[in-house]
Amino acid sequence: xxxxxxxxxxxxxxxxxxxxxxxxxxxxxxxxxxxxxxxxxxxxxxxxxxxxxxxxxxxxxxxxxxxxxxxxxxxxxxxxxxxxxxxxxxxxxxxxxxxxxxxxxxxxxxxxxxxxx
Numbered sequence: 001x002x003x004x005x006x007x008x009x010x011x012x013x014x015x016x017x018x019x020x021x022x023x024x025x026x027x028x029x030x031x032x033x034x035x036x037x038x039x040x041x042x043x044x045x046x047x048x049x050x051x052x053x054x055x056x057x058x059x060x061x062x063x064x065x066x067x068x069x070x071x072x073x074x075x076x077x078x079x080x081x082x083x084x085x086x087x088x089x090x091x092x093x094x095x096x097x098x099x100x101x102x103x104x105x106x107x108x109x110x111x112x113x114x115x116x117x
Contacts (some may be wrong), residue, residue, distance in 0.1 A: 059075045 073089075077090060080087045081090075
């Protein structure tokens with residue numbers, strides 16, 4: 001009791017194509033123009049994004065260089081202090097801190113220093 005379904009396959013092969021109305025050539029041209037415009041805008045956004053990222057990378061690289069220089073300076077200070085020398089920069093910082101402290105607070109800071117020693 002096998003049914004013959006060959007006529008169904010033949011029926012499906014006789015109607016190639018799409019259903020519904022076909023787009024007019026004007027619609028196709030408008031669609032192509034919209035697609036081109038969208039591609040232009042996409043490329044412009046991509047270009048701006050890459051410019052932003054390049055600027056961000058260069059600013060981070062400058063910050064890294066500045067931090068490395070500061071680290072080298074601190075390493076030099078530490079090696080000088082290991083040898084028993086106090087770098088002039090540290091002396092200048094210490095004397096600048098002493099000048100910033102008001103006279104009334106120097107007495108309290110000296111008294112607290114003596115109690116901790």
